[in-house]
Each structure stands twice: as structure tokens, then as C-alpha cells.
Amino acid sequence: MNDIQSTDSRATGAGVRSVPTSAVFTAALALTPAEPEHFDLAFTATTQPCPWPKAYGGDMVAQAAAAAMRSVEGKTLHSMHSYFLRPVDIGAEVRYEVELLRDGRGYATRQVRGFQNGKPVYTCLANFAAGEPGATFAAEPPAGVPDPTELPSSATYLRDTTAPRGTMTDTSEEYWSGGRSFDMRHVPGPVYLTVEGERVPQQAVWVRPFDALRPVDGLTDEQRDLAALAYVCDYTILEPVLRVLDLPWAQPGVVTASLDHSMWFHRPGPMDEWLLYAQEAVAADSGRGLAVGRFFTASGTHLATVAQEGLIRSS
Numbered sequence: 001m002n003d004i005q006s007t008d009s010r011a012t013g014a015g016v017r018s019v020p021t022s023a024v025f026t027a028a029l030a031l032t033p034a035e036p037e038h039f040d041l042a043f044t045a046t047t048q049p050c051p052w053p054k055a056y057g058g059d060m061v062a063q064a065a066a067a068a069m070r071s072v073e074g075k076t077l078h079s080m081h082s083y084f085l086r087p088v089d090i091g092a093e094v095r096y097e098v099e100l101l102r103d104g105r106g107y108a109t110r111q112v113r114g115f116q117n118g119k120p121v122y123t124c125l126a127n128f129a130a131g132e133p134g135a136t137f138a139a140e141p142p143a144g145v146p147d148p149t150e151l152p153s154s155a156t157y158l159r160d161t162t163a164p165r166g167t168m169t170d171t172s173e174e175y176w177s178g179g180r181s182f183d184m185r186h187v188p189g190p191v192y193l194t195v196e197g198e199r200v201p202q203q204a205v206w207v208r209p210f211d212a213l214r215p216v217d218g219l220t221d222e223q224r225d226l227a228a229l230a231y232v233c234d235y236t237i238l239e240p241v242l243r244v245l246d247l248p249w250a251q252p253g254v255v256t257a258s259l260d261h262s263m264w265f266h267r268p269g270p271m272d273e274w275l276l277y278a279q280e281a282v283a284a285d286s287g288r289g290l291a292v293g294r295f296f297t298a299s300g301t302h303l304a305t306v307a308q309e310g311l312i313r314s315s
Contacts, residue, residue: 020155020178022209025046025231027060029066029216029224031096038113039099043067049179050170054087057258060094060122063233064112066216068098068126069223072108075128076268077226082124082261088116092264106130138266139294140303141276148206148274151185153177155191163193166250182207190247191239201244203282205236208274209295225271229295229304235279237308240281241289245312253315259288261308269303270296283286287313 010207045063047055061082069077099111107129114122152160155177158168168176176192185206190195197203209228212246216224238256247254269275279293293306 002103011285020181020183020210021211022181022277024179025062025181025209025228026060026216028223029219029227031063031070031218033068034095036097038115039111041067041071041099041100043070043098044093044095044164045096046121046152047088047090049091049175054257055090055092056234057084057261058170058231058234061124061234061261061263062087062227063094064096064122064124065126065227065230066219066223068099068112068124068128069099069111070218071098071110072103072128075108075130075205076135077126077223077263078129079127079232080124080260080262082122082154084210084258084260086116086119086121086123088114088121088234090117092116094121101125106132109231126206139305141294141296141300141302142202142204142278142304145187145204145249145276145278148185148195148208151187151206154184154190158192160296164302166193166248167252167254168193168250172250178210180232180235182209182235184236186236191242193250194248195246196244197243199246201240203240203279204224205239205245205277205279207232207277209272210297212272222268224263225268226273229265233263233293233295233304234305236262236277236307237279237291237293237306238289238312240279241284241312244281245284245289245314247312247314251314253313255311255313259309259311262306264305265301266304269297274298275303276303282307284312287289287311 034042037044095115101109187204276296282290289312290309291309
């Protein structure tokens with residue numbers, strides 16, 4: 001897909017890189033029904049590989065969204081509010097228990113709790129709406145953002161930059177380049193090795209799957225696309241806070257973790273096209289940072305809004 005496939009297929013000390021694919025994301029959404037132990041329904045899912053000590057938080061958000069959506073008929077997910085309770089093992093099973101809190105004519109509410117090693121690791125409330133006629137308003141995307149075709153992919157940036165590598169290893173470089181299912185292109189520039197561009201509390205990221213999203217058992221394509229937004233949003237939402245604090249990901253001593261997460265889905269949109277993820281830092285203090293983000297189609301339609309607080313430590 002554009003230049004990222006050719007650059008990511010080059011040989012490195014770690015071997016020959018595979019062609020990036022969105023299959024990592026759809027594999028994360030593979031839920032297996034299980035007998036409930038605590039609530040009304042249960043599913044199991046497996047967290048996907050990543051080069052960190054703990055699993056990627058977007059795995060849990062997307063898997064919980066999928067579990068909740070599989071428990072509701074005739075209504076669309078419109079909001080989620082999540083807490084990350086404990087670190088989650090990579091490549092290991094998480095059990096999601098769904099509580100059917102309410103089923104009304106217009107709205108339905110679910111609680112989803114994730115368990116691993118006998119302990120709760122994640123919890124969320126998810127709300128669903130049948131939809132009804134009403135007035136329409138949508139936020140406007142930021143002006144003057146370059147087209148994604150004018151920007152380097154993560155793979156191209158990491159290949160060509162001469163910035164010090166910091167804590168970036170061959171494995172983590174391969175992951176940031178092509179292991180996240182989505183091509184991501186930053187404005188004003190990435191914060192992988194150094195903070196490229198101004199130290200301002202705003203940034204934008206163009207995102208698009210490396211290839212067409214595959215069908216997911218138990219979900220419609222529209223539900224899969226909502227889960228895709230929930231999955232991809234967590235990768236970069238803390239970056240405007242890191243940017244304004246001048247803390248790149250690979251700076252020695254930098255530690256981050258997702259604490260809580262909220263997301264509102266306003267209207268459906270195509271996930272196989274470029275989406276603009278406009279982000280802003282709201283606050284940073286006491287070892288925590290808060291950021292908000294909005295997803296827009298390339299034509300400017302506002303699809304979803306995200307707010308997330310995370311742990312941010314530096315030494």
C-alpha cells in the first residue's frame with residue numbers, strides 16, 4: 001500500500017519483514033462464546049503481539065465493544081466509557097463477561113468486564129441507540145492539514161531519520177512501521193524518536209488500514225468498523241500530551257499507560273479510506289495527561305470523538 005509495503009519488506013538484522021496487513025486487528029476481534037461465570041453472556045479473545053511489557057489497550061476496548069455489540073439487536077453503539085484496571089498479558093486469553101443492564105425501546109446499556117488470571121483487568125459501560133430523526137450538527141476538521149499522500153509513512157520516517165534511536169529496538173521499529181494494522185501519518189511529524197515539529201498541544205494523524213478489513217464473525221461490517229475506530233484510537237491519543245511536554249516515545253525513562261477512555265460514535269463512515277484523527281492535549285499534571293481527539297473522513301464528516309487520560313512518567 002503506497003511506499004510502506006516496499007520499505008517494510010526490507011531485510012534487517014531481525015530478518016525479513018512481512019508485508020503489513022490489517023489482519024492483526026481483525027484477529028483481535030475473533031471472539032469465542034463461553035459459559036458466563038459472573039454476568040449474562042461471556043466471550044474469550046486473545047490479545048495481539050506488541051513490543052511492550054503489556055498488551056495494547058486498544059485490544060481490550062475493541063474486544064469489549066465487539067462483545068457488547070454481539071449482545072444487542074436493532075441498535076447501534078453510540079458511546080463507551082472504559083477503565084484499564086491491570087496490565088494484560090500479551091498473546092493470552094481475556095474473558096469478557098457482558099451484563100445486560102437495560103433494554104429499552106430507544107436505548108440499551110451493557111456492562112462489560114474483562115478477566116485474566118482470575119482478576120478483573122478491564123471494565124466498561126457501553127450504550128446503544130435505535131436512532132430517531134433530529135437536528136444535525138458536526139464539528140469541523142482542522143484547516144490546512146496536508147494530504148496523506150504528501151506525508152511519510154511511519155516506516156519511511158523510521159527508515160530515513162537520523163535521530164538517535166533511544167529505546168527503539170529492531171522489533172519495536174518493525175511494529176511501529178507495519179505491525180499495527182493501520183498506516184499512520186503525522187502532522188506536524190511523528191513523536192517516535194524525537195518530537196518532530198513544534199512543541200504544541202495539537203497534532204493530526206491520517207489513518208487507514210494497510211489493506212481491506214476482513215469480515216468478522218458475529219459482527220456486521222458497520223459494527224466491525226466501529227470496533228476499528230475503538231481499536232486504532234488508543235495508539236496515538238496521548239501523543240499531543242507527549243508533544244507539548246517534549247517527550248518522544250523512545251526517550252529513555254518515559255513510561256505511559258492508559259488509565260481511562262471514553263468514546264462517542266456520531267455517525268457511520270468508511271474505514272477503508274483515509275481518516276483524519278485531530279487531537280489536542282487538555283491537561284498534564286501529577287503524572288497524568290488528558291487528550292481529546294476527533295475522527296473525520298477525508299471529505300470532513302465528523303465520525304467519532306475520543307477522550308483519554310493516561311499515566312505519563314519520565315525520569
